[in-house]
Amino acid sequence: EAQVTQNPRYLITVTGKKLTVTCSQNMNHEYMSWYRQDPGLGLRQIYYSMNVEVTDKGDVPEGYKVSRKEKRNFPLILESPSPNQTSLYFCASSFLGATEAFFGQGTRLTVV
Amino acid sequence: KQEVTQIPAALSVPEGENLVLNCSFTDSAIYNLQWFRQDPGKGLTSLLLIQSSQREQTSGRLNASLDKSSGRSTLYIAASQPGDSATYLCAVYPDTGNQFYFGTGTSLTVIP
Numbered sequence: 001e002a003q004v005t006q007n008p009r010y011l012i013t014v015t016g017k018k019l020t021v022t023c024s025q026n027m028n029h030e031y032m033s034w035y036r037q038d039p040g041l042g043l044r045q046i047y048y049s050m051n052v053e054v055t056d057k058g059d060v061p062e063g064y065k066v067s068r069k070e071k072r073n074f075p076l077i078l079e080s081p082s083p084n085q086t087s088l089y090f091c092a093s094s095f096l097g098a099t100e101a102f103f104g105q106g107t108r109l110t111v112v
Numbered sequence: 113k114q115e116v117t118q119i120p121a122a123l124s125v126p127e128g129e130n131l132v133l134n135c136s137f138t139d140s141a142i143y144n145l146q147w148f149r150q151d152p153g154k155g156l157t158s159l160l161l162i163q164s165s166q167r168e169q170t171s172g173r174l175n176a177s178l179d180k181s182s183g184r185s186t187l188y189i190a191a192s193q194p195g196d197s198a199t200y201l202c203a204v205y206p207d208t209g210n211q212f213y214f215g216t217g218t219s220l221t222v223i224p
Binding site: 004033035040041042043044045048050056058059090092097098099100101102103104105106 | 116143144146148153154155156157158161201203205210211212214215216217
């Protein structure tokens, strides 16, 4: 089954404790991206990757890091999480950036 | 920067009714537009993707139209069912860009 898998689904952590949210897709897609969703603001892109070893900032990259060492994986790293990073995070993939996008089920992160 | 607006923010209709969801965008230089459905705990699912050269796309009871010059798209749902209850998101991909820009969605409730 074609899918994008994110882990964990829920996470509560404390300020400053490094964490990684994993994302994996099984569709051999070139393009992957991370979004955060906040009430009243919609989905905003954090980072995207056009291909292996190619990543670039989206609209809200501050406080986040990503890497794309393999085509299927695109982890999101929060080196020092802060409460303003409490949000619902989505990973997405597509063959190209403008083609049909497939989303993971989301990771609800709470930073206290 | 592209801004996407969806009105109304919430809509409640009785089962069987035909309904229209609206999406407007500020910059008409788009490559395509995509409609998504978001269910709680299940991420986003792509419903329809309309290329900028197309006027509409259909899938089952769903029909999406695009008026690029006026910066508008509509999603028409025929004979609504309780299972259609979800949040519907509109997203546009600019001609010169690397991401979709999302509206904040319309939350639809279909009452049995």
